[in-house]
Amino acid sequence: MVTIKEVAHIAGVSIATVSRVLSNSDYPVSQQTRATILKVAGEVGYSPNRAARSLRTERSSLIGVILDNFSSQWAPVIVRGIQDVLLKKGYFTLVVNIPWEKHSRADVVKDLMGHSVDAFVFVETWYPVRERLDMINKKPYVIVHRLFHESDPHSIIPDETYNSSLVVKHLLDLGHEKVAYIAGDANYFSSSQRLGAYLDTMRAAGLGIRDGWIAQGEWCIPSGYQCAQRILSHVEMPSAIVAANDGLAYGALLAVLDAGLKVPDDIAIVGYDNNDISCISNPTITTVSLPLFLMGQIAAENLLCQLQTSDREYAEQLIPGELIVRQSCGAPEGVEVYARDFLRATAE
Amino acid sequence: MVTIKEVAHIAGVSIATVSRVLSNSDYPVSQQTRATILKVAGEVGYSPNRAARSLRTERSSLIGVILDNFSSQWAPVIVRGIQDVLLKKGYFTLVVNIPWEKHSRADVVKDLMGHSVDAFVFVETWYPVRERLDMINKKPYVIVHRLFHESDPHSIIPDETYNSSLVVKHLLDLGHEKVAYIAGDANYFSSSQRLGAYLDTMRAAGLGIRDGWIAQGEWCIPSGYQCAQRILSHVEMPSAIVAANDGLAYGALLAVLDAGLKVPDDIAIVGYDNNDISCISNPTITTVSLPLFLMGQIAAENLLCQLQTSDREYAEQLIPGELIVRQSCGAPEGVEVYARDFLRATAE
DNA sequence: CTTGACACAGTAAACGTTTTCTGATAGGGT
DNA sequence: ACCCTATCAGAAAACGTTTACTGTGTCAAG
Numbered sequence: 001m002v003t004i005k006e007v008a009h010i011a012g013v014s015i016a017t018v019s020r021v022l023s024n025s026d027y028p029v030s031q032q033t034r035a036t037i038l039k040v041a042g043e044v045g046y047s048p049n050r051a052a053r054s055l056r057t058e059r060s061s062l063i064g065v066i067l068d069n070f071s072s073q074w075a076p077v078i079v080r081g082i083q084d085v086l087l088k089k090g091y092f093t094l095v096v097n098i099p100w101e102k103h104s105r106a107d108v109v110k111d112l113m114g115h116s117v118d119a120f121v122f123v124e125t126w127y128p129v130r131e132r133l134d135m136i137n138k139k140p141y142v143i144v145h146r147l148f149h150e151s152d153p154h155s156i157i158p159d160e161t162y163n164s165s166l167v168v169k170h171l172l173d174l175g176h177e178k179v180a181y182i183a184g185d186a187n188y189f190s191s192s193q194r195l196g197a198y199l200d201t202m203r204a205a206g207l208g209i210r211d212g213w214i215a216q217g218e219w220c221i222p223s224g225y226q227c228a229q230r231i232l233s234h235v236e237m238p239s240a241i242v243a244a245n246d247g248l249a250y251g252a253l254l255a256v257l258d259a260g261l262k263v264p265d266d267i268a269i270v271g272y273d274n275n276d277i278s279c280i281s282n283p284t285i286t287t288v289s290l291p292l293f294l295m296g297q298i299a300a301e302n303l304l305c306q307l308q309t310s311d312r313e314y315a316e317q318l319i320p321g322e323l324i325v326r327q328s329c330g331a332p333e334g335v336e337v338y339a340r341d342f343l344r345a346t347a348e
Numbered sequence: 349m350v351t352i353k354e355v356a357h358i359a360g361v362s363i364a365t366v367s368r369v370l371s372n373s374d375y376p377v378s379q380q381t382r383a384t385i386l387k388v389a390g391e392v393g394y395s396p397n398r399a400a401r402s403l404r405t406e407r408s409s410l411i412g413v414i415l416d417n418f419s420s421q422w423a424p425v426i427v428r429g430i431q432d433v434l435l436k437k438g439y440f441t442l443v444v445n446i447p448w449e450k451h452s453r454a455d456v457v458k459d460l461m462g463h464s465v466d467a468f469v470f471v472e473t474w475y476p477v478r479e480r481l482d483m484i485n486k487k488p489y490v491i492v493h494r495l496f497h498e499s500d501p502h503s504i505i506p507d508e509t510y511n512s513s514l515v516v517k518h519l520l521d522l523g524h525e526k527v528a529y530i531a532g533d534a535n536y537f538s539s540s541q542r543l544g545a546y547l548d549t550m551r552a553a554g555l556g557i558r559d560g561w562i563a564q565g566e567w568c569i570p571s572g573y574q575c576a577q578r579i580l581s582h583v584e585m586p587s588a589i590v591a592a593n594d595g596l597a598y599g600a601l602l603a604v605l606d607a608g609l610k611v612p613d614d615i616a617i618v619g620y621d622n623n624d625i626s627c628i629s630n631p632t633i634t635t636v637s638l639p640l641f642l643m644g645q646i647a648a649e650n651l652l653c654q655l656q657t658s659d660r661e662y663a664e665q666l667i668p669g670e671l672i673v674r675q676s677c678g679a680p681e682g683v684e685v686y687a688r689d690f691l692r693a694t695a696e
Numbered sequence: 697c698t699t700g701a702c703a704c705a706g707t708a709a710a711c712g713t714t715t716t717c718t719g720a721t722a723g724g725g726t
Numbered sequence: 727a728c729c730c731t732a733t734c735a736g737a738a739a740a741c742g743t744t745t746a747c748t749g750t751g752t753c754a755a756g
Contacts, residue, residue, distance in 0.1 A: 052742035400712030
């Protein structure tokens, strides 16, 4: 690689001057020399040696991104949002996948510190890495998360309460009064938040909830199937089911269909997450989409802000989602919609 | 951060000795001093400064991974395969998403060179970055790709021909003799490879193909829908349809169902890719899964090999896929299977 | 005419490693 | 007793930057 030395030699100036021009220092350099240096640097294809720069400045232009499940439907979108902002500012990201079980979690933080990353982003991984808090606290960081909740001012979180109420209200607007609920895994904070939003919305509308209408599920399709069966077996059947995520909703959909009922005519179903599953299933499932790309962008902006101004007051940010109306609660749509939805989901 | 200097001081030796011990050099160091150095290093939590090391050795322990669409269903799995191998060897990956349209492609390679990455992996992005070949050629690199084909000895490619024949043969084994085909976008090399495998397999079995049985599609659901409609309108209807990917297969499935026919009873359908869509649809779709995680692992192993032995002969590697039998061609399965498949697809 | 300020450029030190070179000690063969 | 070799340890240079410091020359204010 061509070094600053060669550029300086060709341009007939000292390396200090070249450095000042090429690192956008605000040190005064005459327009004349500045121009020739830029010209020479461009011609010889100079690119600064990041290792040397990093060694000297103790900044690396590297951001560590630690996430739990890389091949989930959410993580990559968040990461792209993060990169969308950071790449433009000259930052690269070191994306590391920490499987939940692995004991190597703590080491990852240490290793990333070794690479002197300038900051951290934790996507759903705050809980397991807290044991390295002493290290992490030395750098700016942001937490992007959904399922767990530990109050931390650096957090960017979907507004679970608002989002869940969106989808319940939608059912009420359509005239439903007997609405059942399938909850997510009780260990997750978001489960209780979503359930709470359902309860509050029903109460605010003055609607009652029968005993067997709330089923405790576990985030997955079979669980949704079983929960729906339990709900359907209750003496007074609901006219609609709210599921805590799209997997549960899809399971419920299968159960309702298997019971010989029609969706949405006999029972309406809504989900949460805007998972692929909700726009591929037949009928497609009304759900709530989370602005994951945006959340990534916000996380990155937040980080840049921290990197520039060292001292600042932080506060949790709650990000609202968007209601996606599909067939499972009564909207009339054709096959083109499947496709459009699916393509949008995979393309952007 | 604590430096090598402090470790040396505490251990009462020179920094040279510390370096030799901690960087696993094979320079002779007495067991005595080696032990004390390791002890001290552990106690003070020493972690080498990568920038300094990188500056000196011109190696960074960083691998640049450039891919096209980060939030596709394939890319993250490949990346995880890559990281699975590389992380264990102490390498981090700089994963960068280059959208197809962006003109900034070339700069990414340059910037990664600036970070002195030790090697490159191109996932589906070989075509656009070739203009930086002069730079890339200085480092080891591997190409992981599917859709395009430029012969290059550093390639790791799914064995499209073998994989496609798997699924066609499966239909023939089930007794089908009238098999139609929906092809992918004609611009893609893999389209013609898959089509070729279909033609060859049919010919080898001595089976004829009617004129209207081969439809030219475009990789997406609506296209599959239209192609299937065209095929169904032909005077002699096939008993099975092979689609070049799962999107097309799903579109075809919808068209067949809309035509009042049953799947698989009246018409069997098979896809390709083992996309989520194929295990969520109703009925689920028989398809071919590509060993993406494995391909990532192989790519990384290949890279490590190149990094160790500078000179070596390379050859394209063709990776076989696996037939995934589901409902759309006659296998009897229940609702549990949807769930099991889906969970497996998202979990691992 | 002096003084101070300012605009600009260069010198050299420093960042934390790795590695070459030099040196010291010990042991073994003659 | 001598030399040679092997084993170990340290001194110091080098990697490519950034930046504090020093040194010019110019120009305006006194």
